[in-house]
Amino acid sequence: MHAIVIGAYGSAGVAAAEVLADADVDVTLVDDGEPGGGLCILRGCMPSKEVLSAAQHRVQGRVDPRLDGDVSVDLERVVARKDDHTAEFARHRRDAVHDLAERENVTFRHETARFADDGVVVIGDERCEPDYVVVATGSTPRTPDLPGIDTVDSMGSVDVLDATAFADSGVVLGFGAVGLELVPYLAEAGEMDLTVIEHDARPLDRAAPEIGDGIVECYREAFGVEVLTNAEEQRVEAREDGGVRLTIERDGAEEVVEADQLFCFTGRAPTVEGLGFEHTRIDPGEGWIDPGTLRARDDPSVFAAGDVVGERLLLHTAKEEGQVAARNVLADWRGEDLETYDPTTHHVIFAAAGVYPYITVGMTLGEAEDAGRDVVTASREASDDGVFRTKNAARGRAKLVVDASDGTVLGYHGWHYEADVMAKTMQVIVETGMDVRDVPDRAFHPTTPEIIDGLVREAAAELE
Numbered sequence: 001m002h003a004i005v006i007g008a009y010g011s012a013g014v015a016a017a018e019v020l021a022d023a024d025v026d027v028t029l030v031d032d033g034e035p036g037g038g039l040c041i042l043r044g045c046m047p048s049k050e051v052l053s054a055a056q057h058r059v060q061g062r063v064d065p066r067l068d069g070d071v072s073v074d075l076e077r078v079v080a081r082k083d084d085h086t087a088e089f090a091r092h093r094r095d096a097v098h099d100l101a102e103r104e105n106v107t108f109r110h111e112t113a114r115f116a117d118d119g120v121v122v123i124g125d126e127r128c129e130p131d132y133v134v135v136a137t138g139s140t141p142r143t144p145d146l147p148g149i150d151t152v153d154s155m156g157s158v159d160v161l162d163a164t165a166f167a168d169s170g171v172v173l174g175f176g177a178v179g180l181e182l183v184p185y186l187a188e189a190g191e192m193d194l195t196v197i198e199h200d201a202r203p204l205d206r207a208a209p210e211i212g213d214g215i216v217e218c219y220r221e222a223f224g225v226e227v228l229t230n231a232e233e234q235r236v237e238a239r240e241d242g243g244v245r246l247t248i249e250r251d252g253a254e255e256v257v258e259a260d261q262l263f264c265f266t267g268r269a270p271t272v273e274g275l276g277f278e279h280t281r282i283d284p285g286e287g288w289i290d291p292g293t294l295r296a297r298d299d300p301s302v303f304a305a306g307d308v309v310g311e312r313l314l315l316h317t318a319k320e321e322g323q324v325a326a327r328n329v330l331a332d333w334r335g336e337d338l339e340t341y342d343p344t345t346h347h348v349i350f351a352a353a354g355v356y357p358y359i360t361v362g363m364t365l366g367e368a369e370d371a372g373r374d375v376v377t378a379s380r381e382a383s384d385d386g387v388f389r390t391k392n393a394a395r396g397r398a399k400l401v402v403d404a405s406d407g408t409v410l411g412y413h414g415w416h417y418e419a420d421v422m423a424k425t426m427q428v429i430v431e432t433g434m435d436v437r438d439v440p441d442r443a444f445h446p447t448t449p450e451i452i453d454g455l456v457r458e459a460a461a462e463l464e
Contacts, residue, residue, distance in 0.1 A: 001025045001026065001131045001132070001333050002025070002026040002027075002028070002128075002130045002131050002132075003020050003025060003026070003027050003028070003130055003131060003132040003133070003134065003326075003329055004027075004028045004029075004030060004113065004121055004123075004128065004130045004132070004133045004134070005017050005020070005027065005028070005029050005030065005133075005134045005136060006030050006031075006113045006121075006133065006134070006135050006136065006137060006275070007030075007031055007135065007136035007137040007138060007306070007308070008029035008030060008031045008097055008108065008136070009031040009033045009036040009037055009038050009093060009094065009097055010031075010038035010039060010040075010136050010137075010138050010306060010318070011038050011039075011040055011306060011315055011318040011319050011322070012136040012138075012305035012306025012307075012308075012318040012319065012321055012322035012325075013029075013031065013038075013134070013136035013305070013306070013322060014038070014093065014096060014097055014100075014322070015305070015318070015319045015320075015321075015322030015323050015326070016134045016136060016305055016322035016323065016325050016326040017029050017097065017100055017106075017322075017326075018100065018323075018326075019322070019323050019326035019327060019330075020134075020326045020329065020330070021100050021103055021105065021106050023326075023330050024105055025105065025330070025333075026105050027105060027106045027107070028106075028107045028108075028109060028123070028128070028130070029097060029100065029101060029106065029107065029108045029109070030108075030109045030111060030112075030113040030123055031097070031108075031110065032110065032111055032112045032113075035087075035090055035091075035094070036090065036093075036094050036097075036110075037086075037089065037090025037091075037093045037094060038090075038093055038138070039138045039139065039307065040315045040318075041086060041089045041090050041093055042086060042090055043157070043158045043161065044315070045315055046085070046086060046089055047082050047085075047086050047161050048157070048161060048181060048182070048350075049350065049354070050078075050081065050082040050085055050086075051078050051079070051082055051161060051185060051189065052181060052184075052185055052350055052353055052354045053354065054073050054078045054189060055073065055184060055185045055188040055189045055353040055354070056353045056354040056355055057071070058071050058072070058073055058188050058189070058353075059184070059188055059222070059223075059352070059353050059355050060355060060392070062188075063222065063392070064392050065392075066392075072191075073188065073189040075163065075164045075165060075166075075189060075190070076164045078189065079161075079162060079163070079164050082161065109123050109124065111123050111124040112124065112274070113275075114274060114275055114276035115133075115275060115276035115277060115279055115280050115282075116276060116279055117279055117280065118280045118281055118299060119301060121133060122276075130301075131301065131333065132301050132302070132303065132329045132332070132333070133301065133302050133303070134302075134303045134304065134305060134322075134325050134326065134329065135275065135302065135303070135304040135305075135308055136304065136305050136306045136308060136318075136322060136325075137270075137271040137272070137275065137306075137308045138271050138306055138307045138308060139268035139269060139270055139271055139307035139308065139310075139313065140268060140269060140271050141156045141157065141158070141264070141266075141267075141268055141269075142266050142267040142268055142269045143264065143266070144173055144174075144233070144264060144266045146173075146233055146234075146235065146236055147234070147235040147236070148235050148236040148237045148238075149236055151236075151237060151238050152236055152237070152238045152244050152262050153238075153242070153261075153262070154261075154262040154263065154264045155261060155262070155263050155264070156263075156264050156265070157178050157182060157265060160182050160185070160186065160263070163190075166186060166189075166190030166191075166192050166261070167192065167243075167259075167260035167261040168192065168193065168260055169192060169193040169194070169195075169243075169259040169260045169261070170186060170192050170193075170194050170195075170259050170260065170261040170262070170263050171194070171195045171196075171197070171244065171246050171257050171258075171259040171261075171262055171263070172186075172194060172195065172196045172197065172263045172265060173197055173233060173262070173263065173264050173265065173266050174263075174264060174265030174266040174267065175196050175197070175198045175203045175227075175265070176203065176265070176267065177347075177349045178265040178267075179196065179203075179265040180203060180204075180215070180349050180351045180358075181349060181350050181351065181354075182263075182265060183196060183219065183223070183225055184219070184223050184225075184351075184352055184353035185353060186263070187223040187224060187225055188223070188353055192261075193224070193259075194223075194224075194225045194226065195225075195226045195227075195228060195257050195259065196219070196225055196226070196227045196228065197228055197231050197232075197233055197246075197248060197257075198216075198227055198228065198229045198230075198231060199230070199231065199232060200229065200230065201229050201230055202215070202216055202229065203215060203216070204349075204358065206345075206360055206364055206413075207358065207360070207413060207415070208364075208365070208379075208399055208413065210379075210397060211358070211396075211397060211399075211413070211415045214395065214396065214397065214415060215351060215352070215356075215358070215415060216229065218351075218352055218356060218395055219352070222352065222395075223352075223353075228248065228250065228255075228257070230250060230251070231248045231249065231250045231255075232248060232249045232250075233246060233247070233248050234247045234248060234249055234254065235247050236262065239258070242260070243258060243259060243260045243261070244258070244259055244260075244261070244262040245257075245258050246258070246259075246262070268307060268313060269310070270284070270307060270308040270309065270310045271307070271308055272284040272308065280298075280299065281298045281299055282296055282298045282299050282302065283298060286310065287310075288304075288310075289303075289304045289308075289309045289310070289311075291309060291311040291312075291341070292340040292341055292342065293328055293338045293339070293340060293341075294309065294321055294324055294325040294328060294341060295328065295332075295338065300332070303325040303326075303328060303329055304325065305318065305321035305322040305324070305325040306318035306321055306322065309321065312343070314347060316346065317343055320341065320343060321341060324339060324341040327339060344361065344362055344427065344430055344431050345360055345361065345362060345363075345411075346360075346361050346362075346423065346427050347359065347360050347361075348419075348420050348423050350420065351415065352395075354420075355393065355417065356393070356395055356396050356415060356416060356417060356419070357415070357416075357418075357419045357420040358414070358415040358419065359412070359413070359414050359415075359419045359420060359422065359423045359426070360411070360412075360413045361411060361412045361413070361423060361426040361427050361430050362401070362409070362410050362411030362412065362426075362430040363401055363410040363411040364401065364411055364413060365377055365399070365401050365411075367411075368401055368403075368410050368411065373403055373404075373405075373410065374403070374404040374405055375401055375402060375403060375404055375410065376402050376404045376459055376462040376463060377399055377400060377401050377402070377459070378399070378400045378402070378454075378455040378456075378458035378459040378462065379397060379398070379399045379400075379455075380397060380398050380399075380451055380454045380455050380458070381396075381397045382394055382395060382396040382397060382398070382416040382417065382451060383395075384451075384454065385448075385450045385451050385454065386446070387445075387446040387447060387448055387450055388416065388417055388448065388451075390446065391417060391448075393416075393417035395416070395417075396414070396415045396416030396417065396419070397414070397415060397416065398412065398413065398414035398415070398416060398419070398451050398452075398455060399411075399412070399413045399414070399455075400412055400436070400452075400455040400456070400458075400459050401413075402436045402459045402462075402463070404463065406435065407435035407436045407437050407438075407459075407460075407463050408433050408434070408435060408436075409426075409429050409430055409433075409434055409435075409436050409439070410430065411430060412426040412429075412430065412452075412455075414451070416448075416451065417448060418448040421448075422448075422449060422451075422452060425449070425452070426452075436456055436459045436460050436463070437460045437463065439452075439456045441453050441456055441457055441460075
């Protein structure tokens with residue numbers, strides 16, 4: 001059996017490659033990346049957390065009344081260090097792929113691959129007819145469909161991560177995960193006056209309203225960001241001085257927002273352009289891949305993993321999808337049933353420059369109720385626990401969702417200081433189906449996981 005992995009440098013691609021290589025089938029790994037290393041390492045989660053850490057230190061120094069002095073961020077040094085670390089991480093990823101290619105059953109091609117027909121892939125100038133193809137080409141920034149967008153100079157997340165200088169003011173489209181992370185960076189590191197356009201009453205559809213409202217309040221008060229909620233962008237135009245003029249609609253009336261720079265953090269789209277699907281039976285539109293089996297709906301010999309699937313768009317799920325896609329290739333070849341990938345939601349957003357991250361693990365209250373579960377919930381303000389006050393980080397809150405019939409912990413959703421470091425603990429609790437009454441009511445004082453203890457006590461008492 002011969003399988004081709006297109007996009008072998010990325011997180012999903014390398015995960016699929018490792019499974020297939022270990023199965024001792026013939027594998028051709030293809031990636032034309034230069035230098036190569038995958039989206040997360042080169043332009044996503046790794047470099048963004050690097051630059052956010054600098055803004056986080058400035059925020060904590062700026063807002064702590066016990067400290068004196070004005071700390072500024074040296075953007076040139078921030079970007080230089082980010083580039084050094086990114087190059088190192090990418091080199092490690094490339095070495096891992098090239099080490100795989102040392103095996104007798106694995107070949108690596110630093111080329112462009114495209115479909116020429118059903119079951120036919122052209123790599124460079126070579127025509128191949130593999131038994132299976134795994135597509136792991138990632139995603140690209142999505143440009144908003146907005147009149148005038150082609151006439152203005154906009155910056156996306158990659159531009160922000162590479163920038164060593166910013167304008168005085170900016171207007172931001174997109175207040176999802178990327179916007180929530182980069183807006184405080186622009187405010188702190190770039191010292192910009194910012195206006196954010198938020199379509200709904202608050203960001204984060206899955207979050208409890210009080211968490212979304214708290215984030216908006218934090219961005220307004222702690223970062224000086226003007227967040228315009230329930231607003232819809234209508235059109236944009238360039239000013240004569242190089243700035244932008246954005247027309248929005250709020251409460252049935254048009255308003256104009258002017259700024260020196262437009263930022264677009266409006267999501268990502270699967271990277272399918274250039275793959276030659278127009279020569280095949282595959283229509284790579286919405287839902288082109290079954291998100292469970294990761295098999296193409298129009299061609300049983302094609303599987304996909306990672307952002308190109310268009311579903312989860314997360315690093316850890318990309319790795320798991322790569323493994324599942326490869327195992328399903330092997331299962332299909334052997335005539336076995338395919339496995340279904342249905343991961344527990346496990347998502348972290350480094351909001352407020354990483355000072356107040358947001359995590360969501362497992363079911364929300366609404367999702368549990370929609371699934372027919374009878375639930376109890378426990379909510380807690382971070383300010384209820386003295387440890388957050390002693391660390392000068394008392395914003396935020398958390399919620400625990402528990403099955404009322406048997407005490408199973410269904411979900412944890414928190415926006416507070418060091419919420420990110422609790423994500424793994426809560427993942428273990430949720431995925432192992434622990435009874436809330438079996439979770440030890442004991443944190444090592446004084447530590448921020450005390451917030452979990454309080455929720456556990458409240459939920460257990462509610463069950464009793």
